[in-house]
Amino acid sequence: MGAKPFGRPPGGAQRPGAPEPQERGAGGPEHTRRRGQGQLEAQVLAALHHAPGPAGAAWVRERLGGDLAYTTVMTILSRLHAKQAVTRERSGRAYLWSPAADEAGLAALRMRRVLDGEPDRDAVLTSFVSTLSAQDEQLLRALLDRAADEDPGTDEARGG
Numbered sequence: 001m002g003a004k005p006f007g008r009p010p011g012g013a014q015r016p017g018a019p020e021p022q023e024r025g026a027g028g029p030e031h032t033r034r035r036g037q038g039q040l041e042a043q044v045l046a047a048l049h050h051a052p053g054p055a056g057a058a059w060v061r062e063r064l065g066g067d068l069a070y071t072t073v074m075t076i077l078s079r080l081h082a083k084q085a086v087t088r089e090r091s092g093r094a095y096l097w098s099p100a101a102d103e104a105g106l107a108a109l110r111m112r113r114v115l116d117g118e119p120d121r122d123a124v125l126t127s128f129v130s131t132l133s134a135q136d137e138q139l140l141r142a143l144l145d146r147a148a149d150e151d152p153g154t155d156e157a158r159g160g
Contacts, residue, residue, distance in 0.1 A: 040068075044076050045085065045099055045106065054089060054096035085109065 047063040048055060061073045077097050080086040085106055088095040101109065118124045132140065 040072075040076055041080055041085075044073065044080065045103075048086060048097060048099045049103065051098075054091075054098045056091070056094055056096055060097070083109075083113070 043064055044060055047060045050063070051059065057070060057073045057077055060077070061068055061070055064073070077086060077088070077095075081088055081097075085100055086097050087100050088097050090096075099106065115121060115124055129137070129140070
């Protein structure tokens, strides 16, 4: 009852879960905000999209402002590779990284991954389609029709 938090000086208690001052970054107030993993992945992908060709982790790090550790950039690139969002090729002892697709292709990959993770695909697709604007619904119908025309077995596979 009334016990003081372990390891805190009297009167020095912070709210639970708040980062310790040394965890906030030594660079002053501009470094106190941490980027989320998704935001950092998006920034890494954006840098790769602007690269003149396959790029190394050091090049990506420079484009992100250099305040990140090289190992952090490597971790993000490795995670993106595991998600099939980037490709890599050996260059000596290092890798050169490239986006696996354009931004639309990466968005489609994320959508497909979300759909694959849901147990009731029918409900997810129904909910998604029911929220489309009339213009998006028309575009989706045209794309499905075009895909059916390109692959005659598609209608049979859908049960139609």
